[in-house]
Amino acid sequence: MTSVLAAQGLGKKYGKRWALRECTIDIPAGHVVGLVGPNGAGKTTLLKLASGQLEPTTGGITVLSGRPAGGPAQLAKVGFVAQDTPVYAGLSIADHLRLGARLNPGWDAVIARERIARLGLDPAHRAGKLSGGQRAQVALTLGLAKRPELLILDEPVASLDPLARREFLQGLMEATVEHEFSVVLSSHLVSDLERTCDYLIVLVDSRVQIAGETEHLLATHHRLTGPRRDPSRLPADQHIVSARHTDRQSTYIIRTGAPILDPAWTVSRLTLEDLVLAYMDKSTAADRRPTLEVQR
Numbered sequence: 001m002t003s004v005l006a007a008q009g010l011g012k013k014y015g016k017r018w019a020l021r022e023c024t025i026d027i028p029a030g031h032v033v034g035l036v037g038p039n040g041a042g043k044t045t046l047l048k049l050a051s052g053q054l055e056p057t058t059g060g061i062t063v064l065s066g067r068p069a070g071g072p073a074q075l076a077k078v079g080f081v082a083q084d085t086p087v088y089a090g091l092s093i094a095d096h097l098r099l100g101a102r103l104n105p106g107w108d109a110v111i112a113r114e115r116i117a118r119l120g121l122d123p124a125h126r127a128g129k130l131s132g133g134q135r136a137q138v139a140l141t142l143g144l145a146k147r148p149e150l151l152i153l154d155e156p157v158a159s160l161d162p163l164a165r166r167e168f169l170q171g172l173m174e175a176t177v178e179h180e181f182s183v184v185l186s187s188h189l190v191s192d193l194e195r196t197c198d199y200l201i202v203l204v205d206s207r208v209q210i211a212g213e214t215e216h217l218l219a220t221h222h223r224l225t226g227p228r229r230d231p232s233r234l235p236a237d238q239h240i241v242s243a244r245h246t247d248r249q250s251t252y253i254i255r256t257g258a259p260i261l262d263p264a265w266t267v268s269r270l271t272l273e274d275l276v277l278a279y280m281d282k283s284t285a286a287d288r289r290p291t292l293e294v295q296r
């Protein structure tokens, strides 16, 4: 299957500080990919590398089998909506659509017009007078009307209220079904991604912690609760993601493809939020390096 985004040992340094390091991922086409991580994790850096706005310090990246921003054909295949959804304040919405038509060979004027009408926006309205949410919707419209094979959205719903968030993500999902393109969108809120994404990348402290189809990730991660037990006594095929202990009880989040047969454990499924939080916890826990830390 075609890779929409493939990175090998990808890294980016700003001065002495790594913003992204040792990133190796291979995302098949046809997914809505959620890139999640806390502030400063490296999400924008990865998305800018994918759209060719930054050059890697180490490793390599290909997008739809091409070099990011590696020529007009590649640029036409990839849409990018930046975090602050920039617009030209002095131009009207209609001007933005005309500009989009001039700059993009595959421009779909019908999608653009219909979407603006559906949003109840007046094409004559100056972009500088739009609210943050309306600006984000105009930026998404420009991205969709470009008819890219991959649409990259950096924190697209950050400025939206909860209802507008839901409508925005719903509109995005409908568009992906109708026009069959891949999406990579970043957020630091898992709730935004839970309903929208079928592929997840968790990025913490400049490193990818886990990447894969959400269904597969949820099927292979479990919470084990039971009598207190040292991590060294867990089977080798149970990879510990996070651990919590009290005097008497242990709670582990583990990754395994094998059945959990030990009757001492109560096994429960995770939500996507549990899973993401476990990986965030793991990265902070690695700094503490406890063998068996007791929380009272």
Ligand SMILES: Nc1ncnc2c1ncn2[C@@H]1O[C@H](COP(=O)(O)OP(=O)(O)OP(=O)(O)O)[C@@H](O)[C@H]1O
Residues within 6 Å of the ligand: 014, 018, 019, 037, 038, 039, 040, 041, 042, 043, 044, 045, 046, 188
């Ligand atoms: N132009 C830059 N110069 C120096 N450091 C930078 C630059 N851009 C980003 N960084 C640093 O790189 C790290 C990763 O930043 P990045 O913007 O990729 O994170 P992010 O996950 O998108 O964060 P947020 O959710 O806050 O947008 C941060 O520590 C940030 O301070």
